[in-house]
Amino acid sequence: MNSLVKAIQNGISLNSLEPFQEIALEVGMTESEVIAGIKELKENNTIKRFGPVLHNRQIGYIQNAMTTLKVPVEKIEEVGQRISSFDFVTLCYERDAIRGVWDFNLYFMIHGKERTLVEQQIRIVLDAIGNDVSDFRILFSSQCFKQKGANY
Amino acid sequence: MEFNELLNHLILDYQDSFPLDSRPFKVIADNLKVSENEVLEGYQYLKNKGILSRLGPIFTTHKLGFSFLAAVKCPYDRIDSVANIISSFKEVNHNYLRENELNIWFVCTGESREGLDLVVSQMEEKIQLKVYQFPMKRAFKIDLKARQKIQWEDL
DSSP states (O other), rough: OOOOHHHHTTTTOOOOOHHHHHHHHHHTOOHHHHHHHHHHHTTSSSEEEEEEEEEEGGGOOEEEEEEEEEEOGGGHHHHHHHHSSSSTTOOOEOOOOOOTTTTOOOOEEEEEEEEHHHHHHHHHHHHHHHGSSSSEEEEEEEEEEEEOOOOO | OOOOHHHHHHHHTTTTTTTOSSSSSHHHHHHHHHHHHHHHHHHHHHHHTTTTEEEEEOOHHHSEEEEEEEEEOOOGHHHHHHHHHHTTTTEEEEEEEEESSEEEEEEESSSSSHHHHHHHHHHHHHSSSEEEEEEEEEEEEOOOOOOOOOOOGGO
């Protein structure tokens, strides 16, 4: 794994006015190589974005609902796009189902401050896609045990 | 500029465009017409408050390695101990209790499929529960940006 990826994954220093210089010293590159390297990782989409990453729960987004849907395979593309068009939907993924255990193949997440509002938003989405969904489950999170960036 | 207003700018204005510059806090300071130290202190304040996780990257995980969502059906009297064991693996970056029979849901991320297979088998042995894996097949939307100003008085 790229040493630059490892050096930046937990974020840049907040104790220096030249944080990229600190990364440079850590990985044995020049500061301009570090900056160019991060730009390249952004350009090839290895880094989706670079900037402030927040702890959602600390700013009041304590309601996190994962809704899982059973959708016919030929409808997934269309339904996934329709779900994603709602501004309040933060994530939407197709995942493998496990037959007999968890028969759901499309997931979407909504993060919010109030449970009743998130429930209303889920209802709006389900109303929009209802005809293509044969079953669903709504799983609110009741406790967060761990939340951090990926560790490579 | 009021401190809380500065904090909102620091959070909302630079999510996609944090300056990749030798003096990033100075670039922001010049934009916002405050001092470089005020910018740095603003980010330090957000970090100390537990609001800012990091100033850094969100990776496209499938570009760097492998990741999957997973879940276990944990008996209620073992939830805390099982959740703690799961969280103790460095490959686990998110771990939540959810309202279902499949009740502990977590994300595993690593460099290789083989490495994560090993993690899962070690985990299953420790918790004595089957780990169900739900790898991603397609992403339709990944939008993890803050959208609204923070209501500081509510915190």
